[in-house]
Amino acid sequence: MTAPDLNLLLTLDVLLAEGSVVRAAERLHLSQSAMSRSLARLREATNDPLLVRAGRGLVPTPRALELREQVGAIVAAAQAALRPADKLDLPTLERTFTLRTTDGFVENFGPALLARVRKDAPHVRLRFVHKADKDSAPLRDGRVDLDTGVVSGTASPEIRTRALFTDRFVGVVRADHPLADGRVTAKRYAAASHVVVSRRGQATSAIDDALDQLKLKRDIATIVGGFAAALSLARSTDLVATVPERHTGNLRTGLHTFPLPVDVPEITVSMLWHPRMDGDLAHRWLRTCVLDVCGDGAAPGVRARRPKPAAAPPSPSRRRTR
Template sequence: MNPPDLNLLLTLDVLLSEGSVAGAARRLRLSPSAMSRALARLRDATGDPLLVRAGRGLVPTPRALELRGQVGPLVEQALAALRPAIALDLCRLERIFTLRSSEGFVETFGATLITRAAAQAPGVRLRFMAKPERDSTPLRDGTVDLETGVVGPDLGPELRVQALFRDRFVGVVRPGHPLLDGPITAQAYASASHVAVTRVRPDKGPVDRALQALGLERRVAAFVGGYAGALAVARGSDLVATVSARHTQGLRAGMVAFDLPFDIPAVTVSLLWHPRLDADPAHRWLRGLVRAVCGDDPLAETDGSVHS
């Protein structure tokens, strides 16, 4: 079965409003013969004559009267959907945006994002979701409006990506840790006991590969699933946690962070969203807000000295 021609909805709306083929033809700027052919197609589509002769004019059938109350709103909604979007009024905007990110994002950026959003758009609420894996399904199905993360090779090609900030790894220990008693060399770092972050299974990550290139290997005493767990363990023990610097700024208050004494590549944290939201004015405002809050001074977290 062929789908109906939805252009006929507009024709039907005008016909039912005018009650005349000639009047409908004038409104739609069609010839009377073209309008008559359109009426014939409508009759075929609906299985009803719609307009029947009564004296010198046409009168609607019961089916036409039933359709009159349905077709008008449908046409108006369709026309509204095809009009250009009106200017965004942040003072009147009421919407809940869902942001998905790795742990540490809310602790570091959440308060500032919420405060700035409330100042510009009081009716907007932000909902933060954890990101236990890199599955992009929530973006595709509309569960999530915006996501932050490091783009991997498995990212779907249809998603939009915009770099947000650069981040690098730092070592973190509790105040008074023995590692702070002397120069933090690669040998001293590797000789300490460590808590490592791994989401799936214990594996060799970039830190271990960098040490291996120097002929060193660190001793990992514990594995945890995220930065918050690693920092909690390091805070209460002599284990060293190695974490993303900017992402964990809000998680490691009161601890001591230091630059790693060997080279390890920085990572780019990006914004990700589905292309259906590209032109949405409210979503564009949200993206700009996140960039303004998170994109400033991306590598100022460490300067080569020990921080507390």
């Protein structure tokens, strides 16, 4: 069976509205002969004359009258679907957004983000999933709406990024740990036992490179996959956890935090999304919410250090996340 030409719906809608081949042709910027051919095709498709001669004009058949309201609604819906979206009704928006986040994000930023979202759109639901790797496939296939993480130098040309905040690494120990008393030097830091955070199980990082420059090496007792696990061990043992300061603000409650005694580069935490979501008004609003809550200086209860200027507007990026 031959698929119907959906362009004929618009032609039929105009013909029924004008009741004239000439006026319908003028309205659609077609020649009179082209409009007559379209009417012939419509008659063949519906097996009905649709418009018949009555004096100098045309009058609709019962079948045409039956189709008038139905076709008009279809054409109006199609025009609305193809019209650029220009308004978002947040109080009535019903949608679930999936955010893939690194360890500590929900604990540190979740409450404020939920409050911000629910204030504007009470029917919107946030679904947080753990970020186990840096693969961008979940963003591409729509399983994830928004990702967060540190953008590295490799990769995916289609992913958009927007910097949220800069962060520095700090050392964390239990309140009565020996390093909680007095100045922490590089030698004291390296001599302690450490818990290292690495999703890929790597034992060394830029911290060890910095210590190596001082001819020091830290004692790594264990490796875990996330900041929460590292801080849990630091809370109940003599282990030292080294974690990003802002990203773990709430997780470090009750623990002693100290600046690292070696120079380690700061990191930039960003949000990431697929470009197909650029024009989605609800997604734009979600990105604004995340930026308001997590952007530089926005996280409550977190001590800031050397605030950075506001990040540049969103732009395409060829990078992956750690």
